Amino acid sequence: MPFVKTTWRNSISFKVLLAYVAGVGLSILLIALGAFALITSRSDILLTTDVAERTHELAGKLLFDAAGRPTGFDDSEGDRVWTFKSLGEEIGYRVLDSQANVALASTDQAFWSPVAKAAPSEQGHFKFEREGIPMYAATAPVEHNGATWYLQFAVSERLMELLHQGFAWPFMGAGIVLFSLVLLFVFGACAYFTLGYALKPLREVSESAATISPRSLHSRLESKNVPWEVAPLVRSFNSALERLEQGYRVQQEFLATAAHELKTPLALIRAQIELMAPDKGRDSLLDDVAHMTRQVQQLLLLAETSEAHNYSFAVVDVGEVAQQAAAYLQRMADAACVGIVVAGPADTQTPWQADRSALFTLLKNLLENAIQHAPAGTQVRVEFTTSRLTVRDWGPGVGQAQLPQIFTRFWRGAHRRDHGAGLGLTICQEIARAHGWTLVAQREEPGLSFCLSRHHAGPG
Template sequence: MMVLQDNTLARMDLADAVAGIADDIRYDDNGTPIGFAAKVEDVTWLFDSVSHETAYRILDEAGNVVLQSGTGKSVWPENEASLNLTRGRFDFEYDGITMHGATEPVIHNGKIWYLQLTASTRFMELMHRHIALPLVGAGVTLFSVVLLLAFGLFAYITLRYTLRPLKDISQSASTISPYSLDVRLPVKGVPTELTPLVNSFNQALERLEYGYRVQQEFLATAAHELKTPLALIRAQLELMPDTEQRNWLLHDVRYMSRQVQQLLLLAEASERLNYKFIKVDVTEIAAEVVAYLQRMADNEQVKLRLERHIASLILQADKGALFTLLKNLLENAIQHSPAGSVVSVDVFSDSIVVRDHGPGVNDAQLLQLFKRFWRSEQRRDSGAGLGLTICREIALAHEWSLIASKMEPGLQFRLSFSLD
């Protein structure tokens, strides 16, 4: 603001203008200035049209005027001594108006000439504040918009390129589950700034995997170590006389043995390395499960019905795990079905549906079905509450979907397969 107020910028432009015009002076054969080059002559009319506001002249070494604008005599001061013929800026008064001028020495053929330009303060303010500055402002605005668009495009491309590894890392992290704890996030191609974060995350995964493995090994080891003592206790009890106390003890031992067996199955189902994937026919395994549980159904006076809606369904799966999954679902249905009812097993092209006609569950219980050690009040046996949990673990390991739905009456489980 200070520069604009005291016309410093305008006076500097006047000095630059006189220096630029000095190179375009035309001379006659005697080396005397007679005019300007064409590009300057095109604007010299300005000095005649605004005669009291601006003018130019060329002086010799003695200060004599050899060339000037048509009305120059009325602008330049009569006291020539007041003008210093040296390169630089100067000021003088004309008719109460402050005039600003600039001198530029020019050497031609060994002679020195002095080119002077002058302009009034108000003329310079008009040119700078009302003409030049708006044009400059418009130019700056246009340049800023172009620069902003260019910078925005550059920033978008740069950020997209820079954040692409982070997107890949996020996708890799989203696939990590208890069945793939051995997977680590890739470090190759990751920006240097993100490498410490990725390494720290991988170290956390290593600690998590170690803790999970220790827990699973402890569970499996404890269950395995309990099997032998329980078998010995059961054998000793069976040799005892047939009494009510003996029968109760045998019942408790059978309950504990079933819990131990379920814990072993859960430990195995939770560890993906225990699975051996081969091509299996789901319809044949479903038939084997129905045949295996037929005696149990007969004891409970429940009818089993197998419906094959497809001739065969070949999948990549662990045969033993699939057998256990279907067996647990069917056992659960039999144990909750009233005498005389039907438990149906329907094999479709993309799923297996197990349906019973028992008392079912309410909305709150539906959310608890797959939790460990949860048992329904209507259950007739003394199970460990791990059967459906094992089913869920096996389904997750195979990337299948197992969903329970309320029916009227009863409960339905749908096991949907991934057919990619």
């Protein structure tokens, strides 16, 4: 089955982080544009708002004497009083009663002379010019002992712009830069690790799905800890596994049942043919029946080896099983004038964790295949260690293009002597997979070798 090639562009983490970076960049751009607009607009609203806030702040700190007249501000404002003395041309305040009489002021009356003599209660936010300099001012009422006083605060436009552009805005720009860096890196790192934690269940589900094979179709993906957005996909996958397992079981049962049901009719046909008078037709029919019987037996064996519950694992001596398989096929090898050599560690057992009968079938099929392809007068050599077994012949072998097909069902080599069903090597592969072993075919010069590798991680 071809797999779709994945790239980092298809990563969910990459797309989310890309969206995060784009959102951060757009936010920073909007903040910078807004700040730049405020700096360059010289908005009356901004200046008026600042003056009004400062006026109400001063009004809240106004102090009175025993007679109820304003005398100054509390100590917390003492460190700022010097600004009214030092910058008397640019900034000032005064306190008026309800008749607009001055009770307290930081400057002389000339500072406020351009202001119309209107009732203080009617002067909330106002603007005037003093010696051609625009001034922004505001009034804040103060209640004390039943009397109402009005604090007026004024500051020049050029001083406000100096403070904003020379001090406030540079600090604001540095703040924007610092905020941007924190947002990008600190929150970016948090987003990265959060994504890793959030996607961890998906990686675990993916790893679990990768381990499912025809021998573990009973397994299901765990949907308990996966994100709820992905849970329907996991449940759908589990449902598909249930249907697949059911179909696989039905197929295996049909294969085993069909093979078993065919054995009896073939035995009856063979018995009837053997009762016929000897002639060429009789021998040909017996050969056909023998071929069909072998196919049925191998189909039944293939169905059995495909089911994990048919195996009983124990510690067996692979050298002993190899000797038994060689002895079982000795008559076949003698008839083909092919020698069988079994070589392994001397006087030492080679224990493997395996199903003994299945291991015997695997070795028997490999040896039988080698004998069928080995030229007369040559050898079939079996070599084994505690972790590896090799069966090699010195026959014509197979071409490089045919090598990937060698374990395919019903595929047969062109140089074998009998008319086998083409299932022997498929059965070997099924047995190897059930044990967690690796069985591969390799071209030799000349001949072909089958290498069975034992791993520590599987049943064997």
